[in-house]
Amino acid sequence: MRIRSFWLAALLACAAQAAVPVFRVSIGAGSYTLAGHDPAAGGTLTISTVLVPIRLVFKSGSGAVLDAGPDAASVLRSPVFEKFSFPGGATQYVDAMLRTTFPGAKDWHTLLGRPEVKPVSIIVPVGAGYTLTSKKTGRSLAVVDLEFVQKELFAQVGREEGKLVLAIAHDTTFYADRDATVCCSWGTHGVDASTQDSFVLASYLDRAPDIVRDQDVQPLTQQLAEFVNDPLHDPAVYVSRTPGPGNSVPPWMRPASMPAGDQGQCAGTGVATSYFLLEPTDTNPKNNVPASPPSIARSGGAVWHLQNVALLPWYTGAGSGLGSTYSFPDAHLLSTPAQPCPARDEDHRASALAAPTVAPAPATNPPNGHRLIGYWVGYGPAGSTLPAREIAPQWDVVIVAFATPDHSAPEGTMRFQTPAGLDTQQFKADIAWLKGRGKKVMISLGGGGQIFTLADPARVPDFVSSVGAIVSEYGFDGVDIDFETPSLALDPNDADFRHPTTPSVVNLISGLRQLRERFGSKFIISLVPEGPQIPGGYPSYGGQFGSYLPLAYALRDILSFVDVQDYNTPPLQGLDGEIYQAGSVDYHAAMTELLLRGFNVGGNPRYFFPPLPESKVAVGFLTGDARPQEVSQALEYIITGKAPAGTKYRLRRPGGYSGMIGAMFWTIDDDRRENYRFSNVIGPQLHAYPAAK
Secondary structure (H helix, E strand, O other): OEEEEEOHHHHOOOOOOOOOOEEEEEEOOEEEEEEOOOHHHOEEEEEOEEEEEEEEEEOOOOOOEEEOOOHHHHHHHOOOOOOEEEOOEEEOHHHHHHHHHOOOOOOEEEEEOOOEEOOEEEEEOHHHEEEEEOOOOOOEEEEEEHHHHHHHHHHHHOOOOOOEEEEEEEOEEEEOOOOOOOEEEOEEEEEOOOOOOEEEEEEEEOOOOOOOOOOEOHHHHHHHHHHHHOOOOOOOHHHHOOOOOOOOOOOEEOOOOOOOOOOOOEOOOOOOOOOOOOOOOOOOOOOOOOOOOOEEEEEOOEEEEEOOEEOHHHHHOOOOOOOOOOEEOOOOOOOOOOOEOOOHHHHHHHHOOOOOOOOOOOOOOOOOOOEEEEEEOOEOHHHOEOOHHHOOOOOOEEEEEEEEEOOOOOOOOEEOOOOOOOOHHHHHHHHHHHHHOOOEEEEEEEOOOOOOOOOOHHHHHHHHHHHHHHHHHHOOOEEEEEOOOOOOOEOOOOOOOOOOOOHHHHHHHHHHHHHHHHHOOOOEEEEOOEHHHOHHHOOOOEEOEOOOHHHHHHOOOOOOEEEEEOOOOOOEEOOOOOEEOOOOHHHHHHHHHHHHHOEEHHHOOOOEEOOOOHHHEEEEEEOOOOOHHHHHHHHHHHHHOOOOOOOOOOOOOOOOOOOOOEEEEEOHHHHHHOOOOOHHHHHHHHHHOOOOO
């Protein structure tokens, strides 16, 4: 291992340039940049800092204000700036972490200087975030666009030559990529592209709601530790997943401390995970706020919660001068180094569409109005395919994914191709075969990552013509609308879901009505919004939040069903005034009842979204994320009112909603790969209920 120091001038060739001192470590074939100075040189380096408490003023909902100004004094008293007792002696958090990483360095310290405090105030528009306030405790949590906050922050702070900017928000979690389904993190760090400032942006947790487990400076110490271990990090990389100027470590697997469903998955090649900047010690499920067991530091009567982080040796393996400790401050959390991700071809073979080892449950019950709805992709890695004729008999509605926007044609034009590996004529015959057995087969329009616009009313005929041609050629029973963020985002002044003005929304409504007129009353139209696109309209209306409400309202007379994705969703609020996170019976019941009971859009009673009929509401699940027991209990509770033990959310109708359709899953293919673990359980459950009224 070789270590050398250099300052900003030595980094001019890099895409990102640190404003603070850095040094480089060579371990095997890898080279890594850390904040600080050469351990072999000894001595003390003091990094100049600026502390920026952020006051967030929200235009949505109640117009809440979350001000980190009062938190600044606490941060200054914490182990971020004050010396506390660590195994190697009394010092600051960062210094103790670095000295644990390089235990052989003598009389070597990296300290944060006493900062200048520069408060800023940021107005958060309706499309850039919202607040959730617990009715029971009065505690609030903000959910905010990370990129928006970073941009506004540095527009005010400006360039801080040679200093580390430490910015803190109050009781705030963040989403990225301007998409609330890319949630949640406690912040970000690295080099700001506009100013070239080295920075850490994090939350200080003081009176956050009960769903938040981390406390006080834990988020700040997490982002600070990750910055020190990767000071050239590009804050956009973990969203785009493209190579950046920061450190690239060997691909690592998430350890056993990660939640069920995340264990054994490749977490990327960066310091912390590639998507939400989570530590290997974090245990939060998808789209929940981060949670991690803290280390405790005490000073007098004050107690501080510090993030346990993976050290450089955990990611890279041993090297000369590096210690054998893998986590800090708690050395016992990670007792062995990171496990490497499997080779790419092995990963593909492992995920290929394997033949199930159990039989699919037969469809023996007569139709009762409850349906099992699933998306069928039809193809998988390594050329594997699932012919439509082999779809398990429990599925009542098969939604083919996807017809996508044709960006080489006029706006609004959609295109569809038979899945690779399947014969087109046989595929059409399979659709007819499924329909002959009482199944409904639909085509879904859009899909994740597909950007759809229909801003020009003159292009509505192109939309109608292209979709109509697909429906006619393949014999589909209808269309499913899956235009995800940023498609269909509401314009800034579009404030009333009953009278939308956003062109793409208005024109899509017109196009769907024309398709209905063309194909008749048996033509099925369904909506599959992400969490922000309908339930997200409860705390805030604008941008992505509530963007499907105008569709559901305008098409209510011809709409067949709505199945909100309960997996692509940030934390949201139920009608009881409490906050819930995805992956629980409470969340499924609370979000579904918003549609069944109606709600004040943006919290404003002037804009009440009326309830949808039970026969038009289903719940959306992700096979790789949900558990059969969770799904079964949620459906039992919503349909019959029988709550499992530990349920906190209480239905407004205690007896449940017997007419609620049932469940949607992404995907039929994955269910088959996983030995029908959902369709063999949930299908018979739904089909055994009394007929929906």
